[in-house]
Amino acid sequence: MRRVVPALGVPLALLPASAASAHAIGPAVQQATNWTAIGMFAAFVALTLAITRWAARRTRTASDFYTAGGGITGFQNGLAIAGDFMSAASFLGISAQIYADGYDGLIYSIGFLVGWPILLFLMAERLRNLGRFTFADVASFRFAQTPVRMVAACSTLLVVLFYLIAQMVGAGQLIRLLFGLPYGYAVVIVGVLMTLYVLFGGMTATTWVQIVKAMMLLGAASFMAIAVLARFGFSPEALFARAVDVKTALAALAGAGPDEAVAKGRAIMGPGGFIKDPISAISIGAALMFGTAGLPHILMRFFTVPDAKAARSSVLWATGWIGYFYILTFVIGFGAIVLVATDPGFLDADGALRGGSNMAAIHLAQAVGGNLFLGFISAVAFATILAVVAGLTLSGASAVSHDLYATVIKKGQADSASELRVSRITVLVLAVVAILLGIVFEKQNVAFMVSLAFALAASANFPVLLLSLLWSGCTTRGVVAGGLVGLLTALVLTILSPAIWVKILGYDAPIFPYGSPTIFSMPLAFLTIWIVSITDRTGRAAVDRAGYPAQRVRSETGIGASSAHQH
Amino acid sequence: MEDAAARLARDPRYIALVRRRGRFTTVLTIIMLIVYFGFILTIAFDKALLARSISGGATSWGIPIGLGVIALAILLTGLYVWRANRDFDPVIDQLRAEERA
Numbered sequence: 001m002r003r004v005v006p007a008l009g010v011p012l013a014l015l016p017a018s019a020a021s022a023h024a025i026g027p028a029v030q031q032a033t034n035w036t037a038i039g040m041f042a043a044f045v046a047l048t049l050a051i052t053r054w055a056a057r058r059t060r061t062a063s064d065f066y067t068a069g070g071g072i073t074g075f076q077n078g079l080a081i082a083g084d085f086m087s088a089a090s091f092l093g094i095s096a097q098i099y100a101d102g103y104d105g106l107i108y109s110i111g112f113l114v115g116w117p118i119l120l121f122l123m124a125e126r127l128r129n130l131g132r133f134t135f136a137d138v139a140s141f142r143f144a145q146t147p148v149r150m151v152a153a154c155s156t157l158l159v160v161l162f163y164l165i166a167q168m169v170g171a172g173q174l175i176r177l178l179f180g181l182p183y184g185y186a187v188v189i190v191g192v193l194m195t196l197y198v199l200f201g202g203m204t205a206t207t208w209v210q211i212v213k214a215m216m217l218l219g220a221a222s223f224m225a226i227a228v229l230a231r232f233g234f235s236p237e238a239l240f241a242r243a244v245d246v247k248t249a250l251a252a253l254a255g256a257g258p259d260e261a262v263a264k265g266r267a268i269m270g271p272g273g274f275i276k277d278p279i280s281a282i283s284i285g286a287a288l289m290f291g292t293a294g295l296p297h298i299l300m301r302f303f304t305v306p307d308a309k310a311a312r313s314s315v316l317w318a319t320g321w322i323g324y325f326y327i328l329t330f331v332i333g334f335g336a337i338v339l340v341a342t343d344p345g346f347l348d349a350d351g352a353l354r355g356g357s358n359m360a361a362i363h364l365a366q367a368v369g370g371n372l373f374l375g376f377i378s379a380v381a382f383a384t385i386l387a388v389v390a391g392l393t394l395s396g397a398s399a400v401s402h403d404l405y406a407t408v409i410k411k412g413q414a415d416s417a418s419e420l421r422v423s424r425i426t427v428l429v430l431a432v433v434a435i436l437l438g439i440v441f442e443k444q445n446v447a448f449m450v451s452l453a454f455a456l457a458a459s460a461n462f463p464v465l466l467l468s469l470l471w472s473g474c475t476t477r478g479v480v481a482g483g484l485v486g487l488l489t490a491l492v493l494t495i496l497s498p499a500i501w502v503k504i505l506g507y508d509a510p511i512f513p514y515g516s517p518t519i520f521s522m523p524l525a526f527l528t529i530w531i532v533s534i535t536d537r538t539g540r541a542a543v544d545r546a547g548y549p550a551q552r553v554r555s556e557t558g559i560g561a562s563s564a565h566q567h
Numbered sequence: 568m569e570d571a572a573a574r575l576a577r578d579p580r581y582i583a584l585v586r587r588r589g590r591f592t593t594v595l596t597i598i599m600l601i602v603y604f605g606f607i608l609t610i611a612f613d614k615a616l617l618a619r620s621i622s623g624g625a626t627s628w629g630i631p632i633g634l635g636v637i638a639l640a641i642l643l644t645g646l647y648v649w650r651a652n653r654d655f656d657p658v659i660d661q662l663r664a665e666e667r668a
Contacts, residue, residue, distance in 0.1 A: 281610065
């Protein structure tokens with residue numbers, strides 16, 4: 001049994017001795033199969049499959065499949081949206097970043113939150129008033145359907161694919177660590193379960209799996225944060241002071257001089273290396289902020305509620321839950337510094353976290369709640385990946401079946417049954433692709449893929465949506481050119497950036513020196529849409545501009561919108 | 568449907584609604600942009616500023632400021648929802664009821 005060191009009682013002088021004793025434990029323990037965690041996860045899977053069975057009986061039409069028949073309430077949708085953002089990557093990744101660097105993790109998480117007010121003020125209600133199933137419904141509302149839908153479907157599939165790869169690889173690595181299962185098994189299990197949810201239960205099952213998981217994660221994270229704070233008499237100052245002491249002692253242990261050690265200890269309370277130069281700062285900030293308003297699987301959630309009022313309240317709920325969650329994560333990260341970094345049982349011979357840098361929150365779960373709670377948190381982390389992956393797949397499938405098949409190929413003449421069949425085939429194809437890519441990318445560093453997905457969404461989808469909604473002069477040619485320019489610029493600049501050009505392709509120096517392309521690619525997309533639209537003299541451009549007043553009235557009032565109530 | 572849209576587009580209540588709501592969302596959007604980009608640019612230009620201790624203890628100015636940005640995001644969202652429910656929805660409901668009649 002692992003001994004948990006009480007946080008306040010241990011003088012820091014003991015640290016060297018404890019660290020030395022860690023040599024004896026070694027990292028091999030990690031591979032043991034964790035039956036408690038597997039049992040908890042099996043219970044979660046049983047519950048979600050029951051939900052899927054229930055949802056399958058209510059999933060008959062394309063509308064049921066894509067948007068749960070529009071019958072989700074604002075509160076439920078808010079929890080589901082929050083669930084999409086509280087992915088395993090953000091729970092484990094941000095708490096790990098705080099564990100390592102302190103304050104930087106908070107800066108990162110704030111970026112993920114501030115996109116929500118923008119999405120609400122500029123888009124949420126208009127999306128609901130204009131669209132039915134996909135954001136391309138809205139982007140192409142008054143334009144020529146075929147070209148706009150094709151661009152939207154391309155960017156949807158790219159964003160979904162990069163996001164999916166990151167989730168699949170994360171799932172494989174996490175599950176190998178938590179459950180002691182081989183990587184390949186883990187990826188296949190995620191792929192198969194996700195397929196079952198989406199294939200049979202459509203958006204109804206996907207939403208409810210997301211809601212159940214969001215409540216489990218919020219409950220578990222609240223418990224951890226309260227347990228940490230309780231050890232410090234609910235004084236954040238005491239927690240921070242102790243964390244600074246721990247980091248100071250660790251720096252001294254690593255050979256830093258007294259002054260240097262104190263400076264390193266203090267460093268966790270302020271900004272570190274995450275934000276470098278002003279250009280990178282704005283670029284990353286813009287990607288996170290405007291990317292949120294362009295992620296297809298998030299935008300799709302606004303079609304699951306009955307009206308604009310519910311779309312509005314779902315953003316408020318989502319913002320509230322996500323903000324609360326990031327505050328919990330901050331406490332959890334600092335709790336891990338205090339309770340995990342001081343316990344040799346959680347560390348390997350070099351003082352690094354056993355099982356890898358993302359394990360801070362997982363080890364903290366054991367420190368504050370014992371083996372049973374560790375099992376629960378592991379199961380929640382797995383559940384999180386499943387729920388997020390299901391939402392992504394559904395969004396990718398809707399782009400293929402609704403935008404490409406029903407609108408581009410069948411010119412809007414496809415019946416609900418055949419559109420549904422194409423959706424389900426696409427789900428199967430996407431699942432196979434996700435599993436294969438998950439296995440192919442096992443050894444790769446995929447951390448950049450989530451930020452790439454955000455950059456693509458901010459550079460292609462956001463400008464197209466915003467200008468098609470708010471600018472009467474916008475034309476088909478403009479949004480097609482702007483969408484493609486944004487997409488390609490973001491993609492190419494990311495390939496030339498340090499994350500791929502240096503770290504993966506192995507070149508010495510990056511051609512594009514900044515962390516995110518968005519500061520260039522997003523304005524370029526806006527500029528392209530504007531220039532191409534104002535110079536557009538085609539007959540189609542006249543139709544596009546003439547369609548604006550009617551679109552505007554409907555987007556502002558919802559009059560004429562399909563009321564997607566289920567009966 | 569085209570007729571209804573054209574009729575609504577000329578309705579003074581609709582025009583007033585769109586103008587008021589547009590002004591309100593523009594102000595809220597600008598506040599959020601200034602606060603967030605102000606926050607990260609402050610960090611980019613002067614890292615030591617937010618690392619400074621508030622009152623000699625471990626807690627730095629970065630903590631209340633960071634939490635303040637989170638709180639503001641939730642607050643602005645709530646403010647919009649409150650005003651939309653109170654001021655904007657009744658007008659839309661009335662226009663819709665007349666349209667149906």
